[in-house]
Amino acid sequence: MYEIEYLGAPYRHDNDEIRCFRAHLINIVAGNLVKQGRIIYSPITHNHPLAELFDLPKDWEFWRKYDEAFISTSKSLLIVTLPGWLDSEGLAVEAEIAEELGIQVEPLDPLNYGVSQEQIDKLQQMLDGDK
Incomplete structure (x- = not known):
C-alpha cells in the first residue's frame, strides 16, 4: 500500500498577494517532493485553486474536516517552514491532530525543495510590510 505524506504549510492571510505567493511556494515544494517519487x-495545492475559482472561504476552519480526513490517513505530516509557520493557527492544529493520532510530524526546509532564498526573503518582506 502507498504511504501518503501530508504537506502542511502557512497559508491564510488577509493580504491576497501574500496568500497567493505562499501557495506558489508550497506548490514548488510539493512538485519537488512528487518528482522524488x-x-x-498538499491541501493548499488542492484547495487554493478551488477556493479562488469558486469563491470558497480561505480560512482553516472551513477546510478543517477535509484536512483532518487526509491527516488521519497519512503516515506523516511534513511542515514547510516558510516565514510565518510558527504563527499559523491552522498548521498548529494540524500538528496537534497528527500528534494525537500518533502520526509523525517533521519540519521541511523549503530551501531543500526548490524554493530559493530570494523567494523566502520576498515573502518575509511582504509579511514585514503588511504589519
Whole structure:
C-alpha cells in the first residue's frame, strides 16, 4: 500500500498577494517532493485553486474536516517552514491532530525543495510590510 505524506504549510492571510505567493511556494515544494517519487497530499495545492475559482472561504476552519480526513490517513505530516509557520493557527492544529493520532510530524526546509532564498526573503518582506 502507498504511504501518503501530508504537506502542511502557512497559508491564510488577509493580504491576497501574500496568500497567493505562499501557495506558489508550497506548490514548488510539493512538485519537488512528487518528482522524488513521494506520495504527497498538499491541501493548499488542492484547495487554493478551488477556493479562488469558486469563491470558497480561505480560512482553516472551513477546510478543517477535509484536512483532518487526509491527516488521519497519512503516515506523516511534513511542515514547510516558510516565514510565518510558527504563527499559523491552522498548521498548529494540524500538528496537534497528527500528534494525537500518533502520526509523525517533521519540519521541511523549503530551501531543500526548490524554493530559493530570494523567494523566502520576498515573502518575509511582504509579511514585514503588511504589519
